[in-house]
Amino acid sequence: MAKNYPVLSWPAVPTPTPDDVYKGESDKAKEYALWLEDNLRQSKNFEKPEALSNIRVLDCTSMMIIGHWCSSLFAELGAEVIMVEPPGGDPLRKLSPFGRKEYMFKDTHTQEEVGARFLAEARSKQSITLDLTKAEGREILKNLAAHADVIIENAPPGQWDEWGIGYRQLSQINPRLVYCWVGQLGQWGPLKDKPGNLDPTAQAACGFVHGTGAPVAFGGTPTRSGWWMCDQVGGTGAAIGIMTALNYREEVSGRGQFVEATGAAGVIRILDYNWGWHGVDGSIRPRYGNWDLAINIYAVNPCKDGQIMVGGGHDRLWYRIWRTVGKDKPDVEQHIVEDPNLKEVTGRLPHYRQVETYTSLCEWMKDTTRSEAETKLQAEEVASGGVSFIDEVCEFPHYKYRGHLEVIDDVNYGKVLIGASAFIGQRTPGRVKWIGRPVAQDNEDVYRRLLGFTRENLDNLKAKGVI
Amino acid sequence: MATPSFEEYCRDTFDPKKIFSKPEPLKGKRFLSCTQYILGPSCANYLAELGAEVIKIELPRRGEPMRHTTPFNEPKLYPLSRWLPEMGTGLGFFGANHNEYFLSVDFHKPEGQAIVRMLANKSDGMVENYRAGTFDRWGIGYRQLSQTNPRIIYQWLGGFGGWGPGRKRASYDILGQAQGGCFSVTGWPADKGGLPSKQTIWIMDYWGGMMGTFQMLACMYWRDNISGLGNFMEYSQVQGAQRHLSDCIALFGRHGLVPQRWGNWDTLLSVHGIVKCGKSSYPNSKNPQELEQGYILVSAYKDDDFAKLMKFIKKDDLAKKFATHEERVKAESQYEIYAALEDWAKDKTKEQARELLDKQGINNQPVWNSKEVSNTEHFHMRGELEWLDDPTFGDLQSQGPSFHLSESPPRHKWAFKPVGADNEYILGKLCGFSKTKMAEMEADAVI
Numbered sequence A: 001m002a003k004n005y006p007v008l009s010w011p012a013v014p015t016p017t018p019d020d021v022y023k024g025e026s027d028k029a030k031e032y033a034l035w036l037e038d039n040l041r042q043s044k045n046f047e048k049p050e051a052l053s054n055i056r057v058l059d060c061t062s063m064m065i066i067g068h069w070c071s072s073l074f075a076e077l078g079a080e081v082i083m084v085e086p087p088g089g090d091p092l093r094k095l096s097p098f099g100r101k102e103y104m105f106k107d108t109h110t111q112e113e114v115g116a117r118f119l120a121e122a123r124s125k126q127s128i129t130l131d132l133t134k135a136e137g138r139e140i141l142k143n144l145a146a147h148a149d150v151i152i153e154n155a156p157p158g159q160w161d162e163w164g165i166g167y168r169q170l171s172q173i174n175p176r177l178v179y180c181w182v183g184q185l186g187q188w189g190p191l192k193d194k195p196g197n198l199d200p201t202a203q204a205a206c207g208f209v210h211g212t213g214a215p216v217a218f219g220g221t222p223t224r225s226g227w228w229m230c231d232q233v234g235g236t237g238a239a240i241g242i243m244t245a246l247n248y249r250e251e252v253s254g255r256g257q258f259v260e261a262t263g264a265a266g267v268i269r270i271l272d273y274n275w276g277w278h279g280v281d282g283s284i285r286p287r288y289g290n291w292d293l294a295i296n297i298y299a300v301n302p303c304k305d306g307q308i309m310v311g312g313g314h315d316r317l318w319y320r321i322w323r324t325v326g327k328d329k330p331d332v333e334q335h336i337v338e339d340p341n342l343k344e345v346t347g348r349l350p351h352y353r354q355v356e357t358y359t360s361l362c363e364w365m366k367d368t369t370r371s372e373a374e375t376k377l378q379a380e381e382v383a384s385g386g387v388s389f390i391d392e393v394c395e396f397p398h399y400k401y402r403g404h405l406e407v408i409d410d411v412n413y414g415k416v417l418i419g420a421s422a423f424i425g426q427r428t429p430g431r432v433k434w435i436g437r438p439v440a441q442d443n444e445d446v447y448r449r450l451l452g453f454t455r456e457n458l459d460n461l462k463a464k465g466v467i
Numbered sequence B: 001m002a003t004p005s006f007e008e009y010c011r012d013t014f015d016p017k018k019i020f021s022k023p024e025p026l027k028g029k030r031f032l033s034c035t036q037y038i039l040g041p042s043c044a045n046y047l048a049e050l051g052a053e054v055i056k057i058e059l060p061r062r063g064e065p066m067r068h069t070t071p072f073n074e075p076k077l078y079p080l081s082r083w084l085p086e087m088g089t090g091l092g093f094f095g096a097n098h099n100e101y102f103l104s105v106d107f108h109k110p111e112g113q114a115i116v117r118m119l120a121n122k123s124d125g126m127v128e129n130y131r132a133g134t135f136d137r138w139g140i141g142y143r144q145l146s147q148t149n150p151r152i153i154y155q156w157l158g159g160f161g162g163w164g165p166g167r168k169r170a171s172y173d174i175l176g177q178a179q180g181g182c183f184s185v186t187g188w189p190a191d192k193g194g195l196p197s198k199q200t201i202w203i204m205d206y207w208g209g210m211m212g213t214f215q216m217l218a219c220m221y222w223r224d225n226i227s228g229l230g231n232f233m234e235y236s237q238v239q240g241a242q243r244h245l246s247d248c249i250a251l252f253g254r255h256g257l258v259p260q261r262w263g264n265w266d267t268l269l270s271v272h273g274i275v276k277c278g279k280s281s282y283p284n285s286k287n288p289q290e291l292e293q294g295y296i297l298v299s300a301y302k303d304d305d306f307a308k309l310m311k312f313i314k315k316d317d318l319a320k321k322f323a324t325h326e327e328r329v330k331a332e333s334q335y336e337i338y339a340a341l342e343d344w345a346k347d348k349t350k351e352q353a354r355e356l357l358d359k360q361g362i363n364n365q366p367v368w369n370s371k372e373v374s375n376t377e378h379f380h381m382r383g384e385l386e387w388l389d390d391p392t393f394g395d396l397q398s399q400g401p402s403f404h405l406s407e408s409p410p411r412h413k414w415a416f417k418p419v420g421a422d423n424e425y426i427l428g429k430l431c432g433f434s435k436t437k438m439a440e441m442e443a444d445a446v447i
Helices: A018-022 A027-042 A042-047 A066-076 A115-121 A135-145 A167-173 A201-205 A229-253 A263-270 A274-280 A315-328 A330-337 A351-365 A372-378 A390-395 A397-402 A441-453 A453-463 B007-013 B016-021 B041-051 B110-120 B143-147 B173-181 B201-227 B235-246 B247-253 B305-310 B317-321 B331-345 B350-360 B370-374 B377-381 B423-431 B436-445
Strands: A056-059 A080-085 A124-129 A151-152 A179-185 A258-262 A297-301 A306-311 A383-386 A405-410 A413-421 B031-034 B053-058 B103-104 B125-128 B153-158 B230-236 B270-278 B295-299 B363-366 B385-390 B394-399 B403-405
Touching: A018 A027, A018 B041, A027 B201, A056 A066, A066 A080, A066 A124, A066 A151, A066 A179, A066 A229, A066 A258, A080 B270, A115 A413, A115 B247, A124 A441, A135 A167, A135 A441, A135 B103, A151 A229, A151 B247, A167 A179, A179 A229, A201 A229, A201 A263, A201 B295, A201 B363, A229 A263, A229 B201, A229 B403, A258 A263, A263 B201, A263 B394, A263 B403, A274 A383, A274 B370, A274 B394, A297 A351, A306 B173, A315 A330, A315 A351, A315 A372, A330 A351, A372 A383, A372 B103, A383 B173, A383 B247, A390 A397, A390 B247, A397 B235, A413 B235, A413 B247, A441 A453, A441 B153, B031 B041, B041 B053, B041 B125, B041 B153, B041 B201, B053 B110, B103 B317, B103 B423, B110 B143, B143 B153, B173 B201, B201 B230, B201 B235, B230 B235, B235 B247, B270 B331, B295 B350, B305 B317, B305 B350, B350 B363, B377 B385, B423 B436
Parallel strands: A056 A080, A056 A151, A080 A124, A151 A179, A179 A258, B031 B053, B031 B125, B053 B103, B125 B153, B153 B230
Antiparallel strands: A258 B403, A297 A306, A306 A383, A405 A413, B270 B295, B295 B363, B385 B394
16 A cells, blocks of 8 residues: 655754854854864765775674664765675564554655664665575675675674684685674673574673663662664774774785674773772662762753753852852752862762752752753853753754754655764765665675676576575 | 684684784874863774874873762772872773873963974874864864874864854763753653663763774775875764664654653564563672662564463463564553563562573573673673783773774773873973973973
């Protein structure tokens, strides 16, 4: 059944213009910002070269975001990324929130549907299919590997090695190949991944879930991230590893290497002082809700119409925050600034002092909306901002102005609003060219271009279910 | 000789004990880190893990603010610096400054700016996260440094970026998470008593730094193999949140959906959620972190796994009722299924639940706290956690690098050093300053 979904008109509120933004500022005051606009504006991206345009990546991962996230970063900086999917496509394509088909995105030519989770990380990639469970498929992969700079895979540990297409074998065929395995806990070691392990396995195993959410005393439980966070952090780690290996190949060794990145390793790396703290005195990092164990004021707390973040642990900002509060509630300001225990930055950190601080702050915020509080605090140059929902994020003037969000008018999927490439740069900025491809759209192009397949070859392979 | 098994091969290839016998991928590269807090420092730190010489420049005496940040003001590592031996560095600094050389320079003074210029002319790149335009005003920004060093790769990182309506706004990690949209999809829904929630780590900082590092490495590739030219990049932390939430944004743009919180379950897969176990694993502990009930991730989203799981917990009726994934991933089905799982787990510890699920071949993962993770052999064997024999602070447990390389692996040499610890080494080696000159500069608080 053909059904046209209404495309929301975005932006609902017009994006500010440069005239709106820099109105009333002296030439001197706006000169640097205008230089940045000249050099960084994404509208000029396609006039500029791409940093990685001579790199070819085969993304052979499926059912996880970690590999797709990693290859997205390469695609944004110009690499040719080919997704090698099982015939029928990566099962991730079929996933939609709560299984709701009406939330999927339809290819206008084939009517094939794809979920947002997959589509968001299919940016600028090509799609081919190949059945690696068949010997013939594996032979084709070996031939593709000869043309690749990078292969990323996430099969169960040792699967590709057993199949004769692991790093040990492919590096014989193409010694310059950078081969990356991605997963949750690892492809080796006592807790190596079992088939089907997905994020949030790594979130639970690395201490992240235990540390996120409110303490029991505040009615909280350990909490996972709302998205597949370990995949996205681990995938970024994988991208750094692969990029390092490519640079090392060019500059030093002339050879590729074996890279491994996991969601757990990525998040363990960035779990700040967890490990140092436990090592020093045996402490177990507690959950602390929307407050911070190490900085006060630095928290999200409730206000009249939601929640708002206020931050400023050091004296300069600390007193500005209380001055702002004091304009409405002088007694609250007086209570805080006269408390001798809160005079020193470090004295503000113990738990009961944080309780005192935030109880006082909320005394002011409970009568203040996010927007009012933000305006008042920003007048004093204090970092503050309301907790924003996705609709608010998409309409936030600063984000719209800077192109954090962009509409891709896609030949297959129509207009899709996405989070743009975060790689803003002068000479080789990141960019998104198309939002995604239906399954196997590029079979003919890729197999012909790289392996010289004829129409007959392709028909045969298709009939046998190899592609 | 027999071919080693894949497991043996990997254990040997990625063995952390062999890392120091392998070359460093960024040997001979030098970067300046004019950074504070986490976003900028971590970006430079990842380059230092790869063997680059990273010179961290801090304000003299007290150093950067993160040194004065530590959980509940308790753990510190002494001394802060040779000038302030009675003070320590807080653990907030830990994890974002490994392997670096520590130089103290007051950027506000012309003599200090001259030092930055001398160093930048001899560097491959620079990481900087002061307010946008500050370094430009001081004559040590990209526009000036690229005149004398056109190969410099200059990565600025910050909150809102240097242009646009919010360009003057201050930002921190938690603000990026809050106003960027991350809070809105994390935590339990209101009917389960939840609020929009923060990710415990300073994720928009630490992960944003990774994004900066990746872009710098790609720019080095372009410079060294293609163009010979440097580059200027701007990374905005609030933008990072929109990059993370691209699927939510697409759902809003096409369908007008505003994705909400779904607690410890999953909107895309069922069963694939974290379940409360009724019993604490450490009922006799004095630590509330150990006394609390345990939690375990249970993952059985495929039809046969789900049927097996429901049969095992004696809920065959649910197996029949929700026989397809389409049925069981619906919101109302998830409420029913997880209630049954929590009922099953209510008289178990997370370890008991794991043992039973393992026997059934059901994927699971207990929620581990930082002590349990620290005691997990797997992570130490792989070098993702390690004990550093730190030259200044002694034995320290540290995180390892976030990825493994077979030929030129990243590594950690020391956690960090006191403020200005490498002044003589760096200024002697790269600026040719004499002992007398350094003493004068120190007296004038330039260094």
